[in-house]
Amino acid sequence: MSEEGQLLDKKSLRAVSGKSANWDELAKDCVAFANATGGTLLIGIEDSESEPPVGQVVPPTLPDTLRRKISERTVNVTLLPTVIIADGGGQYISLAIPRSQSVASTTDGRYFLRIADQSKPVTGDDVMRLATERSALPWEVQTTLRVARSEVDPTKCGRLVRALRDSDRVKPSVKEKTDRELLDHYQLSHGEFLTHLGILCLGKQYHRAQLPTAPVIQFIKRDEHGQKVNKLAWDDHTLNPMELVEAVWLDVPDFRERYELPDGLYRQHVPAFDEIVIRELLVNALVHRPYTQRGDIFLNLYPDKLEVVNPGPLPLGVTPQNVLHTTVRRNEHLARLFHDLKLMEREGSGFDKIYEVLLSQGRPAPELMERHDRVQVTIYRRILKPEVIDFIAKADQTYQLTQRERIALGLLAQHEAMTARELIGALELSSAEALQPWLRRPLDWGVVQTRGRTQATRYFITPELLQALDFVSGTSLKRIEPYRLLALIEEDVGHYPGSRIGQIHERVGPEIPRSRIKRSITQLVDEGRLVSEGVRSGTRYRLPSLGSHPGQSDEDEPR
Template identity: 60%
Template sequence: MSLEGQLIDKKSIRAVTGKTADWTELAKDCVAFATAQGGKLLIGIEDNADLPPADQRVDVALLDTIRKKISERTVNVAILPAIVSADNGGQYIELVIQRSLPVPSTSDGRYYIRVADSSKPVIGDEILRLASERSALPWETLTTHQVPRSRIDNTKKQKFCTAIRASDRVKLSVKEKTDDELLEHYMLARDQYLTNLGILCLGRREDRAQLGVAPVIQYIKYDETGQKVNKIAWDDFSLSPIEMLEAVWNEVPDWRESYEYPDGLYRQKIPHYDEVVVRELLTNALVHRPYTQRGDIFIKLYPDRLQIVNPGTLPLGVTPRNILHTTIRRNEHLAKVFHDLKLMEREGSGYDMVYEVLLAQGKQLPEIAEGPDHFEVTIRKRIFNPRIIDFIAKADSIYQLNQREKICLGLLAQNEAMSAFELCKSLELPDATYLKPWLDKLVQTGIVQSSGRTKGTMYHVSPELIKRLDFKATTTLKDIEVYRLQELVLKDLSKYGRAKISDIHNRIGKEIPRRRLQTALAKLVDDGVIGKQGGRKATAYVWLGNL
């Protein structure tokens, strides 16, 4: 059974039966799914279960009740309920909610959107954004410019059809289509005209220019003083987005620059900006930008960082805080073209791969910021610890880590030790319960060790593994044992007599998480070993031997 997330949610059978039925809540979830990508509600399976109760049976009449109740409480929402028998013999309702092109809402005028595993309200200016992004017909499929098929660029068309037929991501039945049928399959043409997407990808230069929103990319390089030292622009509309991706990578000489590190008898090259990372960020800029809004894509290269600025805000429901786990398609058909041409990863895995590559190279995570009419991604050039590169490669070869585990191990190796709270923040997870698929194997195999409880639990790479893989980690107090931390506090107070927590923190080690220090101080106070005076910001801790 699938886990709850962007496309699936589970609900108890009590949500639609008897006095516990909550039709308003069910209608809200249906609207949220219809607004995003559609999805399924599995009614009759509890949140913490994979299967319904073995003896559970569903009355067929309940399907009609659900249809009636949802239709009364929603607008522009289409549902398809069906009874499904699980492997254990129990029955549940699979409620399929179709994605709605007109903006869906509840009957009392409320709007919701599915974000990860939650149904979030859409309020204020977001409603206007939702309406503008959800026109009855997507921009990609419109033929408003009336460009006939005969004006297609035959060279681009031939390259496209050849690449599609060579792709292992395309079904055989699609590969067997004629060239004209392929154009219609990928929404590049309709009837006798090229669609906007067709003009964008396969049209002639002059027709692409007349679209008014075809992408323009500007690469600008700055020196240490902030002065421009180089500029390359792709602004003559001769290239499709597919060709622009290749042109930017091939024509910017700075992508070839790299660090060199000794690796035994050889030297290892680590690029300043990895090709996988650059291509993925450029692909996102080209595929997910709003093609109803003008604006150039800027690639800004500074001495210490790379910054990609994209016109338009993130799709509604995606924020810098949830971009790692949330996927909302803005240009569905363009994304399909890029995916089938193997120019982008499967849906939802792009930023995961960026995280994995950066951490495996000992670099910081990407910094994502959203402005009123743009969003930008910043990649830092600096490598914090070159030894992390070899360490993660060796750990992966021994334990065959998956992508999430490599990301988590990279974070811990880079930071020496992290609390559950810090990991959740870095991985954009709601709380510590979501860490299980990221950490379970690492802890079970002994790669990572833990101490403490709940969100204050500290995780660090196993000292034995560090020694075995010859990882030269720095000595840190981040994961110091509680009794040793208490000894440090007592030694500090015995010397100074009375001190605030900030002064103690500065003296014994700023890298120690403040929460751990607070816990240690509270325990010493409770045990009567030290005293506590004052309140709030004036609180001070006292060495009782001086009283």
């Protein structure tokens, strides 16, 4: 069962039963889900559990009681309760809360929004923002221009439909739809008309130009004195958002400049601006901008940095302090289209990826600044510590790092040491305990060391390790290429003819699954590179040119 988060929360049955029932708290969570993207409350499952208690029975009248109690305390909230029997026999209620078409609130006038795994209050001016962003009919699906679906640009439509059918992110049942049904499925058309999203992605140039907020991108390059030396603009509305990402990357030659760094006897070429970072910034700017607000997207290039300026504030609930951990959809249909076209990663991971790439290249973390009318992201082209590049690459090769570990190690590698308090701030975490998923394994490996206690604890990477890249742990063979594994087995049997599979497995690499060793040996036998003698558990292997060898006694062999 999934963990609690943006779309899921768990409640004990005690929260809705007897004197301990807290209906106001439950109403708050329902309002928060309704104002976000909807969600599900699992009533009858404890926070730390994945299943209800064995033998738990939901009172037959509880679903109706839930509807009545929550309806009395909320406005514009819909409830869909279902009693479910778990594998262990216990019962619980799955309470689905659909996304509200208008602003939801409690009856006493309080507003909440689901942000990550918490229900946050919405107050002051943010209430007006919530009302504006939660119009009864989202901008994407409106058909106010009355552009007939027959007016699509056939080239753009054909390219989009082919890309969706070729994507492994699109379900087979969706791929089976007709072209017309596929456009309806992605909210690109409704009835006989194109939606605003359809005009944006599939419409002809003059129809796209009629959208007051169709995206326009300007690239401005300045020298060290702040003087403008180059300008490019994509403002004629011939390109849809997907094509804009590709055009900007290809049309700006500065994005493909590369640094040459010494690497022993050779030279290592590092991009001035990584393609992944630039594309993620462009996708974020296009997908998450408010299409109800006018304004161009600006790419301001300076000798030492790039600023990406997007009109409008961050989505309600997202701040520069929680951007690494919070996901709020503003244009959900455009985001889904970009995701299914493989132009963006899973929802909410784009900024994480930017952090990961920049820090692993020895560059500073991106800087995010919000104003009332714009959001600005700044990335720097300078490499603070070139040795970080090799360090992260070697650490990843040795330990198969997670994204969080790469980000944390990238931060530490750029500093002599960081306190727990500084790391918590840099990673936008709430407490020292939240550092565990980021640093637990690097601490176990000895890659990261500590001094001190509590929030004064100092985390650091041994300078000698950073310079020498001398990891204590040997490189794992779990990802060894098939041809290398075949060669290893062949060499091992050459040294130890008459070996059984257990002996070969133990010497070549115990961390490799035995089933993979067995498949490789079978392939070598089929190719005539090994000869097998004996049957079942007594089978031994030798090279074709050697006679049989008794090997070890059966009692001493691993099987």
